[in-house]
Amino acid sequence: MSEHNHHVIDLKYLLGAAGALVVLTVITVAAAYMDIPRPFDLITALTLAFGKATIVAAVFMGLIWDKKINTMALLFSILFFFIMIGITLLDTLFRDRPFWVWN
Amino acid sequence: MLETINRLILPQVSSTFAADVDGLFTFINVASAIILLGITVAIIYFSIKYRRKSEDDVTPVIRYNTTLELTWTIVPFILILIVFGWGFRGYIDMRTPPSNAYEIYVTANSFFWQFTYPNGVQTTDELYVPAGRPVKLIMQSRDVIHSFFVPDFRVKQDVLPGRYTMAWFQTLGTGEHIIFCTEYCGTGHSQMDAMVYAIEPEEFDAWLREQRELSEQELPLAVLGRNLYQQQGCAGCHSLDGSPGIGPTFQGLYMNERQFTNGTTRIADAEYLRESIVNPAALINVGYNNIMPSYAHLSDDQVAALIEFIKEIE
Amino acid sequence: MAATAKDLNIREFPVEENPKHHYLNAETGLKSWLFTVDHKRIGLMYLASIILFFFVGGVLALALRLELWEPARTFMDADTYNRVFTLHGAVMVFLFIIPSIPAALGNFFLPMMLGAKDVAFPKLNLLSFWIYSFGALFTLYSIAHGGVDTGWTFYTPYSTSTGTAVISMTLGVFIMGFSSILTGINFIVTVHKMRAPGQTWGKLPLFIWSLYATAIIQVLATPVLAITLLLLIMERTLGVGIFDPALGGDPVLYQHFFWFYSHPAVYIMIVPAFGIISEVISTFSKKTIFGYWLIALSSLAIAFIGFLVWGHHMFVSGQSELATVIFSFLTFFVGIPTGIKILNWVATMYKGSIDMKTPMIYALMFLFLFSIGGFTGIMLGALSVNVHLHDTYYVVAHFHYVMMGGTVFAFLAGIHYWWPKMTGKMYNEFWAKVASVVLFIGFNVTFLPQFIMGSQGMPRRYYSYIEQFQTLHQTSTVGSWVLGVGFIIVGIYLTISLFSKANKASSNPWGARALEWMSSSPPAHHNFNYTPVVLHNPYDFHKPISEFRLGIDGSGHGEETESKVELSSDKA
Amino acid sequence: MANTNTAHGESHVQHHFVDSEQQFDSSKLGMWIFLVTEVLFFGGLFVAYIVYRAWNPELFYMSAKELSTMMGAINTIVLIGSSLTIALAVRAAQLNQQANISKYLLVTIFLACVFLVIKYFEYTSKFAVGILPGELYTYEGIDHPGAAIFFSIYYMMTGLHGIHVIIGIGIMVWLLVKTRQGAYNSSYFTPIEITALYWHLVDLIWIFLFPLLYLIE
Numbered sequence A: 001m002s003e004h005n006h007h008v009i010d011l012k013y014l015l016g017a018a019g020a021l022v023v024l025t026v027i028t029v030a031a032a033y034m035d036i037p038r039p040f041d042l043i044t045a046l047t048l049a050f051g052k053a054t055i056v057a058a059v060f061m062g063l064i065w066d067k068k069i070n071t072m073a074l075l076f077s078i079l080f081f082f083i084m085i086g087i088t089l090l091d092t093l094f095r096d097r098p099f100w101v102w103n
Numbered sequence B: 001m002l003e004t005i006n007r008l009i010l011p012q013v014s015s016t017f018a019a020d021v022d023g024l025f026t027f028i029n030v031a032s033a034i035i036l037l038g039i040t041v042a043i044i045y046f047s048i049k050y051r052r053k054s055e056d057d058v059t060p061v062i063r064y065n066t067t068l069e070l071t072w073t074i075v076p077f078i079l080i081l082i083v084f085g086w087g088f089r090g091y092i093d094m095r096t097p098p099s100n101a102y103e104i105y106v107t108a109n110s111f112f113w114q115f116t117y118p119n120g121v122q123t124t125d126e127l128y129v130p131a132g133r134p135v136k137l138i139m140q141s142r143d144v145i146h147s148f149f150v151p152d153f154r155v156k157q158d159v160l161p162g163r164y165t166m167a168w169f170q171t172l173g174t175g176e177h178i179i180f181c182t183e184y185c186g187t188g189h190s191q192m193d194a195m196v197y198a199i200e201p202e203e204f205d206a207w208l209r210e211q212r213e214l215s216e217q218e219l220p221l222a223v224l225g226r227n228l229y230q231q232q233g234c235a236g237c238h239s240l241d242g243s244p245g246i247g248p249t250f251q252g253l254y255m256n257e258r259q260f261t262n263g264t265t266r267i268a269d270a271e272y273l274r275e276s277i278v279n280p281a282a283l284i285n286v287g288y289n290n291i292m293p294s295y296a297h298l299s300d301d302q303v304a305a306l307i308e309f310i311k312e313i314e
Numbered sequence C: 001m002a003a004t005a006k007d008l009n010i011r012e013f014p015v016e017e018n019p020k021h022h023y024l025n026a027e028t029g030l031k032s033w034l035f036t037v038d039h040k041r042i043g044l045m046y047l048a049s050i051i052l053f054f055f056v057g058g059v060l061a062l063a064l065r066l067e068l069w070e071p072a073r074t075f076m077d078a079d080t081y082n083r084v085f086t087l088h089g090a091v092m093v094f095l096f097i098i099p100s101i102p103a104a105l106g107n108f109f110l111p112m113m114l115g116a117k118d119v120a121f122p123k124l125n126l127l128s129f130w131i132y133s134f135g136a137l138f139t140l141y142s143i144a145h146g147g148v149d150t151g152w153t154f155y156t157p158y159s160t161s162t163g164t165a166v167i168s169m170t171l172g173v174f175i176m177g178f179s180s181i182l183t184g185i186n187f188i189v190t191v192h193k194m195r196a197p198g199q200t201w202g203k204l205p206l207f208i209w210s211l212y213a214t215a216i217i218q219v220l221a222t223p224v225l226a227i228t229l230l231l232l233i234m235e236r237t238l239g240v241g242i243f244d245p246a247l248g249g250d251p252v253l254y255q256h257f258f259w260f261y262s263h264p265a266v267y268i269m270i271v272p273a274f275g276i277i278s279e280v281i282s283t284f285s286k287k288t289i290f291g292y293w294l295i296a297l298s299s300l301a302i303a304f305i306g307f308l309v310w311g312h313h314m315f316v317s318g319q320s321e322l323a324t325v326i327f328s329f330l331t332f333f334v335g336i337p338t339g340i341k342i343l344n345w346v347a348t349m350y351k352g353s354i355d356m357k358t359p360m361i362y363a364l365m366f367l368f369l370f371s372i373g374g375f376t377g378i379m380l381g382a383l384s385v386n387v388h389l390h391d392t393y394y395v396v397a398h399f400h401y402v403m404m405g406g407t408v409f410a411f412l413a414g415i416h417y418w419w420p421k422m423t424g425k426m427y428n429e430f431w432a433k434v435a436s437v438v439l440f441i442g443f444n445v446t447f448l449p450q451f452i453m454g455s456q457g458m459p460r461r462y463y464s465y466i467e468q469f470q471t472l473h474q475t476s477t478v479g480s481w482v483l484g485v486g487f488i489i490v491g492i493y494l495t496i497s498l499f500s501k502a503n504k505a506s507s508n509p510w511g512a513r514a515l516e517w518m519s520s521s522p523p524a525h526h527n528f529n530y531t532p533v534v535l536h537n538p539y540d541f542h543k544p545i546s547e548f549r550l551g552i553d554g555s556g557h558g559e560e561t562e563s564k565v566e567l568s569s570d571k572a
Numbered sequence D: 001m002a003n004t005n006t007a008h009g010e011s012h013v014q015h016h017f018v019d020s021e022q023q024f025d026s027s028k029l030g031m032w033i034f035l036v037t038e039v040l041f042f043g044g045l046f047v048a049y050i051v052y053r054a055w056n057p058e059l060f061y062m063s064a065k066e067l068s069t070m071m072g073a074i075n076t077i078v079l080i081g082s083s084l085t086i087a088l089a090v091r092a093a094q095l096n097q098q099a100n101i102s103k104y105l106l107v108t109i110f111l112a113c114v115f116l117v118i119k120y121f122e123y124t125s126k127f128a129v130g131i132l133p134g135e136l137y138t139y140e141g142i143d144h145p146g147a148a149i150f151f152s153i154y155y156m157m158t159g160l161h162g163i164h165v166i167i168g169i170g171i172m173v174w175l176l177v178k179t180r181q182g183a184y185n186s187s188y189f190t191p192i193e194i195t196a197l198y199w200h201l202v203d204l205i206w207i208f209l210f211p212l213l214y215l216i217e
Ligand code: HEA
Pocket: B035, B075, B076, B077, B079, B080, C153, C266, C267, C269, C270, C312, C313, C331, C332, C334, C335, C336, C338, C339, C340, C342, C343, C370, C371, C373, C374, C375, C376, C377, C378, C380, C381, C382, C386, C389, C390, C391, C395, C398, C399, C402, C403, C406, C407
């Protein structure tokens, strides 16, 4: 039990994670200077950001070794954020498409 | 009998979609009443039948019953699908004006309604529409959010600043109907009512022409001022007979001494009146709030007309 | 918690009746209250504050109703009226009903029902109470500085342009949000980590389940309210323009933000009430609750669906029609888990041994009144009907039926149910029954007419109205006086019960089975002098009561437990 | 069931917990739930961002150009570094290396301050040309009527994030003082652990702010 909770994260994971984050940051900036066409530049940037976020959460925050419930909490918050933005966009993106324009 | 009850609790049916709305209203009421009656009867019956007889009563262990649980999941499920579908259909109607609808522009202000007809005629707090023809309202607000509501038509739509919203209706005949503002908009919210007059289409055309001619005529300044007083909504806040309102009465205002919240006083001469109309925030009368909108967009002639009109009210 | 029952020396612990030492006299003096970390005392302090604010809100309501006696002015002017209804709504929602059941009764009973000594973070719990008080002070400050006239919804752009004390009021609500979040965090962790040995999720009292679902909503929704109010404050101070059409912003976006919190918030108000009803109906029917898991999980279902439907407050606001239709569709689905609860409660009474004590009367009134409130919610969710009824008194009646007829009646049930446990005193049963009937009548006389005038088109937030509605308004006003009389009776007999000597309550006057009843009345300073062990579902009335009083020796104080268990020092 | 190491004498278990295991787990879960509220708190601003971006994609491309990618990138690296050092501080505590706890906390605080200093230079250079939030906005370099809104959102997001950094510094200074007093060791380091979680979240949020605000060209 104790080892489980008080898991001491191996130094190589911590340093590895930091290294990976720096590399990904450099790639993010580089990708921004390349002329990737419109929607894809954003998609690249966000994919990279999600990758970095996963590293931070998994290694630095220790979720890999931690109780599942903590990971669930984080995932829940993200789910509800997506609910909030997703449903709001159903309004803001579709305002100029009312029924009376359809016929 | 349902019809009688409906007449007691719903306003008159005066537009093409009112009947459908009332139908759904009745359906939900009846369905709810049946379920509620069931629940209530069960509660009362159980309370009497199974009342405690002694402190040692032993009760059976009943933890679950799949049939029952399924029943009271599925029956409500079916009911809500019906309610959704019915409401959806009615709503689509309300959002789909026929393409031949007669278009009127509506501007909401704190606290009055302005209606602008295709030929440029403007009215305030009085909406004339041709009876039996579809009418589409294209609405915008000058300041905060208001809402356009005619109970007799079952029509309601918020009116927003910086954007058009739309409502439409078709009356079933001629008649007068009240318009309410149903989005809270401040001090005068509950006085922001107006009237719809549905008149025969021929009569309507004649009315529209007459208004057009009237507005082109040369009128004496004070008369013009009186019209502006109605059209610009001054009437919503300023009375002419001394009765208190959202703003000070115009009765006896001219050349009277005014007291301001910053402690100064001033005689209400023509220049003061002009300033009060164009830049009302500059001096605030004691006992009133700084809520009068600026009328800087009025032309000099119009302001002059208003001042002449105010002068005459003694 | 990992230990199984047979490793431990389990035995029955008898309850001490009329204890000399209990949490109320463990320490004395004002300080022992203001700086206590005892969840029971914090619960009582919340209870006192909440009752205070209910009366403030109630007196404002009486003033509103009185003003509506005449179509035009009765005794206050339009600006005052607007401030009064805003304050009534804000006080009732943010200072009374949101903290009511969770922070007062929940704080008191959640740890006891889990057999724990306290919530997981007692200091945070105290902090949460102080934050609440601090936020309440801001609200009082804004009253003193001219009040607020925006309605409790603070809609932009009106709220950014009106000259009243909007900033201090929103700041107050913002601060109280943190109090609500802290309570939520505390409850979630406590339920997860501090259950008594043997108390699996299937043996939790339903009140705990409902508080758990509520806490999830609090934690997920309240931060959005906080950021919304912060944006509103920024809008007023810096003119950031996100909600201001003049700068390219969008006022409807504000409404999304506000209702993303405030719709789930209505379930923060009602779900704990459901928990009380489960306890009361089962206890006074002396019968196993029918459909335990469905009642437990439907709370979570309501919490989840509740996050998907906020736009039903915005059907005519100018949001896209696509969103409107989807919101309406989703709205109805809350009705199903709610209905499951209601019908399971009714089924619990079947073949029970029903004892019509005051808490039970309130619970049954709840079933009736809340169902009306719920059905009229369905009515409002129906698209074409909502267009007609939105922002009329029909909505006002709907939400008073659910909040007052629902939550407040359940709250009254809860207070009467747990009064002997909290205070160690019994109240006068006769007067309690009289009051409940007076309240029931008063409530319906006040709010039934509002359904009718709303259907006829009477808009809400109206200072003056057309004469056609006068009779209905006057009926409603008379009803509000009856309500006032009812609450005065409640106040009198409860106060008397506190101070008279002859009415000591026994530890378990209703013969209930949940853990809180296995402690003395009033409970000991640390709730239990042993570590309770749970074997049965809390509604297993067919099991002898002695099997609900099991436990293991040792007060469960950390140090003592540790001294008993062989400690192995391990290098992590 | 309580395998707690009490070798260091003093017990940190509060009376209502059964053992320190339960106490530690509870604190950690509590912190994670608090982080959930933080995600949704910032989430509101992200919603505003996404909605306005969907309405005015051009504006967001134009405005992002005004921000200094270099400064943003350096700050990203700085925060990543600080995340590493605070993780190392936790590790040091777990291994009972008192001196290292202080050392890593100090570095973390230093990096956090670097972040703020860079942010300060960024803000002032914007203020100088009249890029201010909302009504105060006077800059004329961006030819778009909604430009003020982008920068309102920019200031709200980075400002709120900055406040979190400042709060983080405050907590870490307090941890440092307590560490020096010998309050933490391998059997009790909960405050360091949960502060680290908080700090990582601050980092996480910046990881999204950086590409969204600075990089969309
Ligand atoms: C405790 C608070 C509470 C609760 C529990 C509810 C519950 C519900 N509410 Fe209510 N509501 C409010 C508080 C609450 N509401 C407030 C404060 C406002 C106004 C805010 C303002 O503008 O100021 C409001 C406004 C409001 C509106 C907007 C009205 C408008 O402004 O136009 C709508 C519209 O859909 C709505 C719907 C519902 C629904 C569908 C439920 C459902 O959860 C109800 C579910 C219950 C049942 C359905 C009854 C039991 C079920 C059965 C017995 C089974 C059989 C069921 C079926 C056949 C369906 N509510």
